Amino acid sequence: MSFLSTLFPAYAEIFLLVMVSAILIVDLFLTNPNKTVTYALVQLTLLGCSMITVSTHQHGVVYLFHNMFVDDLMSDVLKMLSYLSVSMMLVYSRNYLMVRGLFTGEFMALTLFALLGMMVMISASHFLTLYLGLELLSLSLYAMVALQRDSAIATEAAMKYFILGALASGLLLYGMSMFYGATGTLEVAAVSDAITHGVPNKALLVFGLVFVVSGLAFKLGAVPFHMWVPDVYHGAPTAMTMLIGTAPKLAAFAFVMRILVEGLQPLMVHWSGMLVILAVLSIAVGNITAIAQTNLKRMLAYSTISHMGFLLLGVLSGGIDGYGAAMFYAAVYVLMSLGGFGMIMLLSREGFEADTLNDYKGLNQRSPWLAFVMLLLMFSMAGVPPMVGFYAKFSVLSAVVNAGHIPLAVIAVLFSLIGAFYYLRIVKLMYFDAPESHVPISIQPDSGLLISMNGLAVLALGIMPGTFMSVCAVAVQQSLLLH
Amino acid sequence: MSFDTLVFYLLAALTVFAALRVITARNPVHAALFLVLAFFSTAGIWMLLEAEFLAITLVLVYVGAVMVLFLFVVMMLDINLVQLREGFWRWFPFGVVLAAIMVFEMVWVLGSRQTVETGAQVAKHAADYSNTKELGRLIYTEYVYPFELAAVVLLVAIVAAIALSLRHRRDSKSQDVAKQVAVRREDRVRIVSVPSGKKAGPGIED
Numbered sequence: 232m233s234f235l236s237t238l239f240p241a242y243a244e245i246f247l248l249v250m251v252s253a254i255l256i257v258d259l260f261l262t263n264p265n266k267t268v269t270y271a272l273v274q275l276t277l278l279g280c281s282m283i284t285v286s287t288h289q290h291g292v293v294y295l296f297h298n299m300f301v302d303d304l305m306s307d308v309l310k311m312l313s314y315l316s317v318s319m320m321l322v323y324s325r326n327y328l329m330v331r332g333l334f335t336g337e338f339m340a341l342t343l344f345a346l347l348g349m350m351v352m353i354s355a356s357h358f359l360t361l362y363l364g365l366e367l368l369s370l371s372l373y374a375m376v377a378l379q380r381d382s383a384i385a386t387e388a389a390m391k392y393f394i395l396g397a398l399a400s401g402l403l404l405y406g407m408s409m410f411y412g413a414t415g416t417l418e419v420a421a422v423s424d425a426i427t428h429g430v431p432n433k434a435l436l437v438f439g440l441v442f443v444v445s446g447l448a449f450k451l452g453a454v455p456f457h458m459w460v461p462d463v464y465h466g467a468p469t470a471m472t473m474l475i476g477t478a479p480k481l482a483a484f485a486f487v488m489r490i491l492v493e494g495l496q497p498l499m500v501h502w503s504g505m506l507v508i509l510a511v512l513s514i515a516v517g518n519i520t521a522i523a524q525t526n527l528k529r530m531l532a533y534s535t536i537s538h539m540g541f542l543l544l545g546v547l548s549g550g551i552d553g554y555g556a557a558m559f560y561a562a563v564y565v566l567m568s569l570g571g572f573g574m575i576m577l578l579s580r581e582g583f584e585a586d587t588l589n590d591y592k593g594l595n596q597r598s599p600w601l602a603f604v605m606l607l608l609m610f611s612m613a614g615v616p617p618m619v620g621f622y623a624k625f626s627v628l629s630a631v632v633n634a635g636h637i638p639l640a641v642i643a644v645l646f647s648l649i650g651a652f653y654y655l656r657i658v659k660l661m662y663f664d665a666p667e668s669h670v671p672i673s674i675q676p677d678s679g680l681l682i683s684m685n686g687l688a689v690l691a692l693g694i695m696p697g698t699f700m701s702v703c704a705v706a707v708q709q710s711l712l713l714h
Numbered sequence: 715m716s717f718d719t720l721v722f723y724l725l726a727a728l729t730v731f732a733a734l735r736v737i738t739a740r741n742p743v744h745a746a747l748f749l750v751l752a753f754f755s756t757a758g759i760w761m762l763l764e765a766e767f768l769a770i771t772l773v774l775v776y777v778g779a780v781m782v783l784f785l786f787v788v789m790m791l792d793i794n795l796v797q798l799r800e801g802f803w804r805w806f807p808f809g810v811v812l813a814a815i816m817v818f819e820m821v822w823v824l825g826s827r828q829t830v831e832t833g834a835q836v837a838k839h840a841a842d843y844s845n846t847k848e849l850g851r852l853i854y855t856e857y858v859y860p861f862e863l864a865a866v867v868l869l870v871a872i873v874a875a876i877a878l879s880l881r882h883r884r885d886s887k888s889q890d891v892a893k894q895v896a897v898r899r900e901d902r903v904r905i906v907s908v909p910s911g912k913k914a915g916p917g918i919e920d
Contacts, residue, residue, distance in 0.1 A: 337874075347866065351863060377878055
């Protein structure tokens with residue numbers, strides 16, 4: 232018992248792993264093609280994980296497994312958001328995948344494995360566990376993109392994702408090995424200590440840093456390492472796109488925080504310069520290229536790239552303001568893109584994908600409520616005031632200004648204005664154009680209810696952002712022991 | 715120059731030579747064999763670093779198993795060399811320029827400062843120190859968490875491989891012995907009562 236109780240902070244991960252293994256086996260004996268029991272088990276597992284995470288929360292920072300695992304407020308908040316995001320993704324994609332014959336036990340097991348990878352990344356305090364968590368996540372995602380085997384475009388997307396992802400992992404590992412060579416340790420906190428006190432080989436560290444930042448940029452999809460994002464978002468079945476575009480961004484945020492902020496804080500002068508380039512290029516290229524897209528999934532992919540630029544802006548401004556704003560931005564981005572991809576899946580039906588802009592023409596005449604929800608989501612992504620997207624952009628920009636990077640803030644605002652064009656174009660198509668198709672929209676009650684709540688949450692959080700924003704700030708403050 | 719350093723340079727030169735031949739060899743089988751040589755000399759370098767377990771594993775697993783499988787695959791596939799080399803010379807100058815820029819940048823960054831007497835030092839061990847035993851101890855104690863995670867990654871690989879390659883084809887001619895044994899006479903034989911003595915058709919009788 233005493234050994235088990237020492238594992239207390241990692242109960243959620245252990246529970247999830249046990250449940251995935253059980254679900255994998257149980258699913259083999261279930262013959263119902265709708266997979267109702269498996270689906271219910273998966274949702275119950277997510278509920279159980281969230282209950283365990285809440286009940287095992289401890290004040291302060293707790294290390295486990297020889298400082299390889301860390302449990303703090305930031306990790307708990309990010310994990311709760313990941314459970315919620317994965318659970319919503321399953322509700323949205325259930326019917327979509329079912330009519331395409333992809334709603335299988337393997338799909339759900341891989342989703343949970345990906346979630347486990349995210350949790351490991353979020354709670355990692357050792358370069359080895361960070362890397363293993365990332366591989367667990369990526370490997371599950373590569374396979375999920377390829378699950379639709381009859382689709383040539385999905386296979387191509389999976390191939391690109393796999394090869395570029397492997398390249399990025401290689402870059403990341405190479406950089407990590409340089410840190411190990413320079414400091415003699417892989418523990419995040421020890422690396423930071425060694426750099427502060429020991430003054431080891433600086434050139435080797437910076438050389439490693441270049442590789443680590445490139446690897447991170449690949450995984451985040453920041454320009455100039457963004458080439459895979461549009462193809463993968465477009466080619467993958469929309470449910471998989473939604474999974475790639477949502478919860479992993481939270482894990483990626485944690486990854487950036489653990490490596491750059493906790494481990495390499497003494498090198499901040501070096502990496503913040505690199506992040507400036509990545510952030511500005513991402514915001515510029517993402518917003519401008521998105522205008523030219525006629526496919527909504529590709530458009531959302533470029534929009535993701537620009538959002539990642541904003542996230543990096545928050546990280547590079549530093550301090551509780553900056554990190555808190557970046558965390559808030561990541562969470563808000565996840566909420567908005569859940570809604571965006573959810574809408575594509577709601578309007579799709581058997582043999583038809585509602586992923587071109589023309590499919591949204593006159594949506595107001597076909598379903599006024601869905602058009603209104605989409606309007607809320609698009610306004611929020613564009614950063615129109617009452618929505619939460621505005622507040623997320625605002626908090627990042629104020630952190631950037633407080634850190635003294637006023638030109639950066641001006642550039643970000645200018646490109647957001649350009650970006651507002653393509654979000655508002657969808658609103659124009661929905662409200663002022665005549666519909667091209669009059670096929671009645673049939674919506675499952677669960678996903679219909681969820682998208683309404685999703686849209687209203689974007690509005691409600693925008694009106695009252697204070698509570699969640701302070702949760703993010705406190706989480707960052709407690710985890711990084713900043714004052 | 716000590717004996718250790720001499721051996722290191724010898725092995726390092728061999729590794730670089732073999733690695734270069736992997737990408738320049740015309741015949742894929744030769745390339746695979748040069749890769750074996752590169753692995754082998756790398757194993758020697760590991761031996762110099764007192765990492766004998768890694769050296770042995772590299773030879774056993776990579777040389778012994780992975781590369782043999784790889785050779786099988788190379789020999790089974792009918793690789794069209796002409797097609798593979800298409801456009802090589804067209805892109806060659808471009809690649810050379812890119813590589814030269816990268817080499818220049820690296821030399822510039824690393825050479826401008828004193829980088830030779832680098833980072834953390836590793837303690838030397840006595841001759842009876844067992845690297846294998848030490849790894850075994852660490853992997854199940856201090857590193858048990860990453861060890862388990864690696865196991866989960868392998869599990870995902872298995873699930874993914876099966877999910878991506880298992881296809882129930884309707885037209886496959888596989889046998890199901892249980893079905894064959896459980897078959898009954900009624901499933902296979904159908905008795906048709908053919909009416910006899912009637913006219914088979916119009917015509918020939920008369």
